[in-house]
Amino acid sequence: xxxxxxxxxxxxxxxxxxxxxxxxxxxxxxxxxxxxxxxxxxxxxxxxxxxxxxxxxxxxxxxxxxxxxxxxxxxxxxxxxxxxxxxxxxxxxxxxxxxxxxxxxxxxxxxxxxxxxxxxxxxxxxxxxxxxxxxxxxxxxxxxxxxxxxxxxxxxxxxxxxxxxxxxxxxxxxxxxxxxxxxxxxxxxxxxxxxxxxxxxxxxxxxxxxxxxxxxxxxxxxxxxxxxxxxxxxxxxxxxxxxxxxxxxxxxxxxxxxxxxxxxxxxxxxxxxxxxxxxxxxxxxxxxxxxxxxxxxxxxxxxxxxxxxxxxxxxxxxxxxxxxxxxxxxxxxxxxxxxxxxxxxxxx
Numbered sequence: 001x002x003x004x005x006x007x008x009x010x011x012x013x014x015x016x017x018x019x020x021x022x023x024x025x026x027x028x029x030x031x032x033x034x035x036x037x038x039x040x041x042x043x044x045x046x047x048x049x050x051x052x053x054x055x056x057x058x059x060x061x062x063x064x065x066x067x068x069x070x071x072x073x074x075x076x077x078x079x080x081x082x083x084x085x086x087x088x089x090x091x092x093x094x095x096x097x098x099x100x101x102x103x104x105x106x107x108x109x110x111x112x113x114x115x116x117x118x119x120x121x122x123x124x125x126x127x128x129x130x131x132x133x134x135x136x137x138x139x140x141x142x143x144x145x146x147x148x149x150x151x152x153x154x155x156x157x158x159x160x161x162x163x164x165x166x167x168x169x170x171x172x173x174x175x176x177x178x179x180x181x182x183x184x185x186x187x188x189x190x191x192x193x194x195x196x197x198x199x200x201x202x203x204x205x206x207x208x209x210x211x212x213x214x215x216x217x218x219x220x221x222x223x224x225x226x227x228x229x230x231x232x233x234x235x236x237x238x239x240x241x242x243x244x245x246x247x248x249x250x251x252x253x254x255x256x257x258x259x260x261x262x263x264x265x266x267x268x269x270x271x272x273x274x275x276x277x278x279x280x281x282x283x284x285x286x287x288x289x290x291x292x293x294x295x296x297x298x299x300x301x302x303x304x305x306x307x308x309x310x311x312x313x314x315x316x317x318x319x320x321x322x323x324x325x326x327x328x329x330x331x332x333x334x335x336x337x338x339x340x341x342x343x344x345x346x347x348x
Contacts, residue, residue, distance in 0.1 A: 127275025
């Protein structure tokens with residue numbers, strides 16, 4: 001069995017890292033596979049660095065005798081553009097294809113797009129929330145849930161210790177993600193402002209970059225308890241040094257960074273939106289707050305600050321729950337789906 005992973009994204013985001021992580025896990029299991037990518041894409045470059053076999057979309061599409069087409073083959077589309085490429089290629093080569101849906105938005109409402117998803121052997125959704133949306137889009141879809149796997153940010157104990165020592169007397173609250181409107185970093189800044197007025201020993205770390213960075217930094221210019229670190233390749237060091245992850249997003253299909261934090265033993269306070277409640281069990285592995293509720297986030301962080309035993313208990317419970325979202329679990333689940341798809345296709 002060969003798997004042709006198709007990811008035509010031009011930039012790197014969670015979906016691309018998940019694609020590479022899945023390919024790495026499957027390689028460890030001895031699975032033959034290829035990555036079809038956009039010319040000059042970053043995911044293609046990273047795949048080559050990891051010694052994964054790659055082809056550009058043009059090379060694969062116009063080379064009917066390329067090694068990737070040796071049957072049995074199943075195509076796995078990992079992003080919106082890849083879905084259509086996979087459908088056309090599957091039709092040319094008479095192959096089954098599987099789709100992973102990682103976004104909360106629904107596909108375009110037209111005949112071609114409906115047909116593309118309806119013809120997939122499976123539509124694997126990263127959360128039950130995403131699957132509900134896809135079933136609303138088309139109740140005939142053969143959908144299922146496959147949660148993303150924790151890639152696992154590496155961390156250096158010495159680096160984390162130094163970060164921690166810089167604020168040894170404070171509770172460190174981190175937000176990690178793109179600095180865009182949907183991540184509601186403005187909520188975190190307002191929380192930091194209100195809690196600073198209470199003289200609570202808190203330090204807020206904002207990790208990530210995005211279109212709102214300049215605006216957000218200007219808004220926090222007078223806050224001594226907020227630091228911006230921009231894009232970091234050493235996020236694991238920061239998470240290992242943090243006490244609390246705050247995630248006030250407006251929407252979230254799954255929330256892989258939450259699982260990453262839980263794996264590092266960080267207590268979580270997050271919005272009760274999208275797929276997050278499937279990851280964070282309220283009052284057990286973290287605290288869930290209504291989206292945009294500044295007072296609610298303030299109260300939750302203050303509670304963690306004043307009750308260190310509660311913070312420790314939720315952090316430990318979160319670390320245990322993160323094991324359910326391991327890369328190994330995800331890889332094995334997809335391997336089962338590939339086999340099922342090939343069996344179903346051979347009988348059709």
